[in-house]
Amino acid sequence: VLAMLLSAVSKSRRASLRNPAALKQILASGAAPLPHLSAFEQGAGLLDPHATEEALREFSPHxxxxxxxxxxxxxxxxxxxxxxxxxxxxxxxxxxxxxxxxxxxxxxxxxxxxxxxxxxxxxxxxxxxxxxxxxxxxxxxxxxxxxxxxxxxxxxxxxxxxxxxxxxxxxxxxxxxxxx
CATH class of the missing domain: 2.60.40 (Immunoglobulin-like)
Incomplete structure (x- = not known):
């Protein structure tokens, strides 16, 4: 999913996202917590491709x-x-x-x-x-x-x-x- 999303942004923008922290921050921002499970069982939650795409578009290093x-x-x-x-x-x-x-x-x-x-x-x-x-x-x-x-x-x-x-x-x- 992440490779597909990255292919939707320009090469210059893609280059700025090529570090593990940026990718993890984007994935965590686009995840939806699952009900009835702890953070230890699910991490940030279920990947939501649409929310992840939005997080990718709005992302700035932080x-x-x-x-x-x-x-x-x-x-x-x-x-x-x-x-x-x-x-x-x-x-x-x-x-x-x-x-x-x-x-x-x-x-x-x-x-x-x-x-x-x-x-x-x-x-x-x-x-x-x-x-x-x-x-x-x-x-x-x-x-x-x-x-x-x-x-x-x-x-x-x-x-x-x-x-x-x-x-x-x-x-x-x-x-x-x-x-x-």
Whole structure:
């Protein structure tokens, strides 16, 4: 399917899409999650050729994270199972999550700054720690999250929302040149 879609774009455009991260980002953007299956069983979901064609047309190189969103509440089930089925509480073990980083900008990139957790509400109810390498190699990288409820939040019952910001720099192209 991807070869057929790529044949529909100009040669110059096709050349800019010839890296594994770009192809994976396009396929993930055009996938539709399947009901009743977790992300571990289906990845991004079922390939939708029409949505993938649209993603291909609108694509511009970028850095992305998979999964792009984490909903660990019961509403996140079944896609985030088993994480959505086990509530966090103060005396529980931390929840560890591994995310995949993809950069279709260049084969290598470095973290420009440490990741930042910005809670929207209930800011002291969740401790978020990060584990990550020095950046991305071969268009990909890893990013670990450690979620823990601190003891002072033991009486809290509710949901915590927030956003994690990742900043990258030193994008290095295959020819050794750098890009912003």
């Amino acid at each position: 850095v992305s994270v998979f999964p792009p969103r984490l909903d660990l509440t019961p509403d996140g089930c079944p896609w985030m199972w088993p994480y959505c089925a086990q509530p966090l509480y103060a005396s529980s073990q931390p929840l560890l999550l591994n995310l995949t980083l993809l950069s279709s900008i260049s084969p290598r990139a470095a973290f420009a700054a440490p990741p930042v957790w910005t809670p929207r509400a209930n800011r002291r109810m969740l401790q978020v720690d990060f584990a990550y390498g020095d950046g991305m190699r071969a268009y990909a990288g890893h990013f670990g999250l450690r979620l823990r409820v601190p003891a002072e939040a033991s009486s809290f019952e509710g949901e915590v929302e927030g956003e994690i910001t990742l900043s990258f720099s030193d994008f290095v192209n295959n020819d050794g040149s750098t890009s912003a």
